[in-house]
Amino acid sequence: MIPIPPARRRRRMKVQAGRWQRRLLFLIGGIAVGAAAVLIALLADKAQHIFALLIGQWRYASLALTPAGFVLAVFLTNRYFPNSQGSGIPQAIAARRLTGHAARKRLLSMRVAVGKILLMLLGLLCGASAGREGPTVQVGASIMFTAGGLSARRQSGLVLAGAAAGVAAAFNTPLAGIVFGIEEMSRSFESRSSRLIIGAVIAAGLTTLALVGNYTYFGRTPMMLENGIDWLAVPICGVIGGVAGGLFSRFVIAMARGIPGVIGGALKKRPLLLAGLCGLGVALCGIASGDIVYGTGYEQVKTALENGTPLPDSFGLLKLLATALTAVSGIPGGIFAPSLAVGAGIGSDIAQFFHGTPVGPIIILGMVSYFAGVVQAPITAFVIVTEMTDNHAMVVPVMAASVIAYACSRAVCPEGIYHALARGFLREETSART
Structure with missing residues (x-):
């Protein structure tokens, strides 16, 4: 040796x-x-x-x-x-x-x-x-x-x-x-x-x-789609959730880049005024919803999934508006949990057209569809929703809805929200160096 x-x-x-x-x-x-x-x-x-x-x-x-x-x-x-x-x-x-x-x-x-x-x-x-x-x-x-x-x-x-x-x-x-x-x-x-x-x-x-300790974010929901007609909820949730998520992303990206014209210039020079107006809008959405669209939306969605009860008809729309206003206001705060809550509201509304079908599975489809539409990361979307609900029986429909939503979102908003906003920070750093 x-x-x-x-x-x-x-x-x-x-x-x-x-x-x-x-x-x-x-x-x-x-x-x-x-x-x-x-x-x-x-x-x-x-x-x-x-x-x-x-x-x-x-x-x-x-x-x-x-x-x-x-x-x-x-x-x-x-x-x-x-x-x-x-x-x-x-x-x-x-x-x-x-x-x-x-x-x-x-x-x-x-x-x-x-x-x-x-x-x-x-x-x-x-x-x-x-x-x-x-x-x-x-x-x-x-x-x-x-x-x-x-x-x-x-x-x-x-x-x-x-x-x-x-x-x-x-x-x-x-x-x-x-x-x-x-x-x-x-x-x-x-x-x-x-x-x-x-x-x-x-x-x-x-x-x-x-x-x-060990916990599942939204509790455990063993419910699944029961018959062939129920599977129509997969493309419906995918299309509606994906388009809605893409529109949300497009709005936030446009606001981050600045609205053209006199109004846009005035708001850019007065960030505190914009923040105050957005805060007022969130408060009005909250009052109109019966005080349920404030915060993350976690409690409302968890209750709906665990009890199999629908969310109020206006929850999804008002939560979307409140989240969009919060996102463009300039305050620190994420869109992960609120996006899941918006998707739950969309799914709950769609479930009304499927009589006799459990609400829970369609709420889950709405969650993954809107979330995938917002972040445009379909694999992350269906993995995170599956883990958060501990519902492995819904893996295939959740995966399909996520992919459909991603495709629909890309048609509305060609770039993902996080990477589009990241380019704004990169431009600021480039400007600072020059």
Whole structure:
């Protein structure tokens, strides 16, 4: 046996030590992301509960509270926490495409993460129709990016792993986290990075399980489509949900790029005025709905699925309007959970035309269709809805509805909402450098 020279042995040991250090970094980062996701979830639920108590005392308080809260949130965002507005997923996507550490740090940092959490909670405390999952993605990416330090070689993979772990921990959906990282964040499969993503997702998922136990986001719904006529709901939900999701995305993208003309110019120069008007619109939607379109929509959808009861006829439309106004207002907040709630409302309305068919399965079809239409990530959509409802009997119809919705959405809005908004952040960074 030929002895290995000492210098070669030291180099080999150094390489191995570097690999294990990298793996440990992903695992520890995943644990931190999981803990942060649990904290965000608990605080978000508390904020929504406080708002519900306030409007329970006087429901018209939202006419003042919601616009004022939106204005304050946008002011604090622009003044103290720039780049924390909106969902947070476009920032994570843009950060992966940037190369400089300083440019990435402007989108992902602990300062941005703290601001994201505080201002997202402020929005929910004032009745915003927003979710916590998109913000959890940016927070997760910020945690992993900060943990990576100045190593440019690691930063892109760390951002990707942090974002995937954020989705997995926020919904308790590990498979969806992995698929989201590959399909939406990177739009490619890299074997080395994917192994580390899986490690971070597992660490985040185990942390969530340890802190809050095993749970299914929307409970367990074993119902399924019962006969041939029921399967007509698949293309109907796919087309309606996909078109509605595409229109929502197109509206948000257009508003982000700026409305042409005098009105658009005036709103761009007065972001606080826009925030106040959007807040007033959300409050009016809330009052018109009977106070059920505020917040994430989680409670309403979970109740409908578990009890097999339809949602109010106007829920889907009013929730869509409230979510669109929240999204364009400039306050920090995600669209994941609200989009699922809008889709549930659409499915509930469609279920009325299928007499004798359980409402639950068609609500699920509406959820996956509208969600796929908004994010234009069909694989992520059907995986996340299947995991969130623990309904494996609906895998095939859910998959089919997701693909149909994706195709219909692309016909209405050729570009996905997250990547379109990410290009806005990339343009800002390019302008700042020039």
